[in-house]
Amino acid sequence: MPIVGRGRLLLAAVMAVFTASPGHAIDGGSVAGGDALAQATVGLGTITKPEDALRLTRCSGVLVAPDLVLTAAHCVNGDPLGALVVFFKGGNPIRPVYAARVAARYSPDPGEMQPNAAPDISIADLSVDLAVLRLTEPVRGRRPVPLASDPSRVPKHLRFAGAGLSRTGVGRLRTAGLTPVASTSTGLTIARVDGGGRICLGDSGGPVVATDRGGTYVWGVASAVISQSAPCGSYVIVAPAAQVFAGGGER
Template sequence: MRIVGRGRLLFAAAMAVFAATPGHAIDGGSVAGGDALAQATVGLGTVTQPDEALKLTRCSGVLVSPDLVLTAAHCVNGDPLGALVVFFKGGNPVRPVYTAKVAARYSPDPGEMLPNAATGITLEDLSVDLAVLRLTEPVKGRRPVSIASDPSRVPKHLRFAGAGLSRTGVGRLRTAGLTPVASTSTGLTIARVDGGGRICLGDSGGPVVATDRGGTYVWGVASAVISKTAPCGSYVIVAPAAQVFSGPGMR
């Protein structure tokens, strides 16, 4: 629930969640501007209490309807005590802060794919998960991004946005180009970050989008990073959004 009278308290709580421990944002790419991708991307913070010990998680996500956010399921593992959703203006988080609850978790069908020489991995190595969060109040002033309708037609060029953390506190929203290097019949995609960039901790769940004559649409979200040296990697596994949504709002 967005409580106007407690806006400062909610914003401070969100910043505390996002800045609780050191992390990393997209390494490379560019600070987000004001396009459709930047307007719909969110920073997501959840608080869970496994085994009587508080645990903080920080991820990214994307607004796909006025009251729904799509992210990676591992970002909301367990039974979160709460979830805070923050939007951005350019690269910086802004008020108001929204709260949300987990509406559904999904394990998309990975499909079939031959071992890929570019990454040296097989489907057994992959982690693919999605989750939908329902905001307790619809968002105004932000345009949701529609969902891809055909998971078999992988775009030649993709873009990613993530609000991972920085070592000095809250991460700035950044974007980077992606080049698909392998995919399956169900839309699971492995993509390489352009320009030698890397995707890092806190970028999980961030939207991967493409653009056609109708505008920008969500192909999927960052489900995992392929890396020999944590916490960043140059290859990302994209969980296909078309397996979750159908009907109105798809393209």
């Protein structure tokens, strides 16, 4: 679908944001390659106030169906005027850019913390939200990543992708390993970034995936970062993807 009028300005702004340099997204990790995670991860830009043209929110997300993107709900707060979705080739954004609208928002059940959790973690302090965006047309040449179906079995190893903003500037798409350190009965997970890396502003909504014999699947998305010094942190709260499409969404 052609993008006209204000949409063209938003498109130009989104591409400028995602191609600015110098660039790093996740602090640490590595530049994305061509695997299933990198192919399905997207950058997301929205505009929420028509009178403030080119004021954008910036997040990440993941393609979960040919016309559906999963992200964090706070990335699309305020009933945005429009949303644009950018895919990547390796670490760099590429065209075409897709228009999207909010299809559903979810407030997942946080569950109860498992016995292995750190004693100072409080469920009430955790931020958990999800949203599904519907693209105006299906994506071709990109394979969606399926959602986890069993939230009770937290994988031992996870991977994250995001195209956010780090201390050094606007980022390229990067990936990093995550190690779960605590979880709840519904799959809400707190994970540490491997190798001393950090997840940053704009990485919100980015996919957290695991791999088994059936292939790669989305365990959840980055819903919040635990940090003592913004905009980056070494611990991420993962909102469980298994609760999406299971009911309870606000449509």
